[in-house]
Every structure is written in structure tokens, then in C-alpha cells.
Amino acid sequence: METGIALAKKVAGQKAVEYIKAGMTVGLGTGSTAWWAIQEIGARVKAGLDINAIATSDQSYELAVALQIPLITFEEITQIDVDIDGADEVDRQLQLIKGGGGALLREKIIAAASQQMIVAVDEHKLVDTLGKFPLPVEVVVFGWEMTARKLAALGTQTVLREKNGQPFITDNGNYIIDCAFNAITDPATLHTRLNAIPGVAENGLFVNYAHTVIVGYENGTVNTLYPAR
Numbered sequence: 001m002e003t004g005i006a007l008a009k010k011v012a013g014q015k016a017v018e019y020i021k022a023g024m025t026v027g028l029g030t031g032s033t034a035w036w037a038i039q040e041i042g043a044r045v046k047a048g049l050d051i052n053a054i055a056t057s058d059q060s061y062e063l064a065v066a067l068q069i070p071l072i073t074f075e076e077i078t079q080i081d082v083d084i085d086g087a088d089e090v091d092r093q094l095q096l097i098k099g100g101g102g103a104l105l106r107e108k109i110i111a112a113a114s115q116q117m118i119v120a121v122d123e124h125k126l127v128d129t130l131g132k133f134p135l136p137v138e139v140v141v142f143g144w145e146m147t148a149r150k151l152a153a154l155g156t157q158t159v160l161r162e163k164n165g166q167p168f169i170t171d172n173g174n175y176i177i178d179c180a181f182n183a184i185t186d187p188a189t190l191h192t193r194l195n196a197i198p199g200v201a202e203n204g205l206f207v208n209y210a211h212t213v214i215v216g217y218e219n220g221t222v223n224t225l226y227p228a229r
């Protein structure tokens with residue numbers, strides 16, 4: 001029986017699945033909140049729900065395979081109906097920081113291909129201003145030191161993400177540089193400046209992507225937020 005933050009993630013992830021209808025193509029997010037959504041999707045598929053899914057990471061792909069969720073590729077589709085994913089921070093305009101799990105590039109490709117992005121988060125992800133969570137930036141390995149210097153020139157402290165004492169390698173064979181901006185007052189402009197740096201594959205700012213944010217609370221309740229735009 002989950003309590004506290006685990007319960008908050010569970011109820012948010014499960015609630016997000018209510019946006020899925022029969023016949024849809026569904027983006028499967030990455031992380032501990034998306035895990036609950038994928039489990040719920042798996043249970044509904046087992047009970048007869050007819051959908052296809054496409055995963056934002058190898059980890060979520062493997063989970064979907066284990067749960068016997070039918071998977072589809074981009075060769076077979078031109079768009080996705082609904083994408084369910086988590087986030088590391090959500091501000092009042094429902095702009096996001098993602099990539100804490102290192103899957104931001106595939107997550108953004110899938111979110112951009114989706115009619116609706118449903119974001120499921122625990123209550124602790126809500127912030128007034130993005131940036132307390134270091135912004136993950138996926139960079140190609142070649143020349144990453146130079147790319148890191150150019151990122152630092154934008155006014156951030158950069159840290160090459162590591163796992164077990166080695167650089168963390170994304171599913172795309174890239175590195176992640178975590179950038180401590182502390183307060184990102186203009187996410188759209190920063191997004192453009194980051195992606196203009198040669199070597200940057202993608203950054204974790206999701207500006208105007210979220211259609212709906214489901215917030216799970218530690219008391220087991222959920223709240224649904226919609227952007228003002």
C-alpha cells in the first residue's frame with residue numbers, strides 16, 4: 001500500500017490514463033510516475049482495451065513489452081493521439097522541465113507528435129518559476145566539453161551527468177549536461193538559445209507542450225490543471 005509521495009505519483013499516473021480511449025495511439029512516458037500510468041494501461045489492455053503504444057525510452061519499451069501492451073513504430077503512424085508522461089518541474093503556465101530520467105529527447109519527439117500531452121506529477125513538482133531543478137541538456141559526445149563551455153556562457157553551472165562513475169549515456173548514445181540556472185524567467189527564449197548551440201541535441205524545457213497536468217497529492221487526491229492559453 002503506497003503512502004506519501006509514492007501514492008501521489010500513483011494516483012496522478014492512474015488518473016492520466018482516463019484520457020485514453022479505444023483505438024488510440026498512446027505515447028508512454030518515462031519515470032516513476034509514468035510507470036504507474038503504464039501499469040494501468042497494461043491492466044486495461046489485459047481487460048480488453050484496444051490501443052497501440054510508442055515508448056519514450058528503452059526502459060518504458062521493456063515495461064510495455066512485459067505488460068503485453070501492443071507497440072507501434074513511427075514507420076506505421078504519422079501522429080499520436082495522447083502522450084502520458086511525467087515532469088521534474090511544472091510552473092503556473094504549465095511549462096515543464098523534463099529529463100531527470102535522461103529520456104528528454106525521445107520524450108519531446110513523442111510529445112511533439114501528440115495531439116495531447118497529459119503530464120502526471122506529484123504535488124512537489126509544482127513551482128512558481130522553473131529552474132531549481134537543474135535543466136537537463138542532451139548533447140552529442142563529440143566535443144561535449146566545448147558544448148558545455150558554451151552552455152556555461154549562458155550563465156549556468158554545468159555538470160556532466162554520471163552513472164556508476166561513468167558518463168551517463170542516453171538511449172540515443174548521447175551525454176546529459178545538467179545546467180543549474182536556478183530561475184528560468186523566460187523559458188521560450190532560453191529554449192531557443194540552448195538549441196542554437198552546436199552539439200546540443202535537445203534541452204529539457206517543454207514550452208507550450210502540456211495540454212493537461214494531473215497533480216497527485218500525498219493524501220491520495222488529484223487535481224487537474226489546464227493551461228490558460
Ligand SMILES: O=C(CO)[C@H](O)[C@H](O)COP(=O)(O)O
Nearest residue numbers: 031032033086099100101103
Ligand atoms: O522527464 C522524465 C524522464 O526523462 C521524467 O518524466 C521526470 O524525470 C519525472 O520523473 P518521475 O515521475 O520519476 O518523478
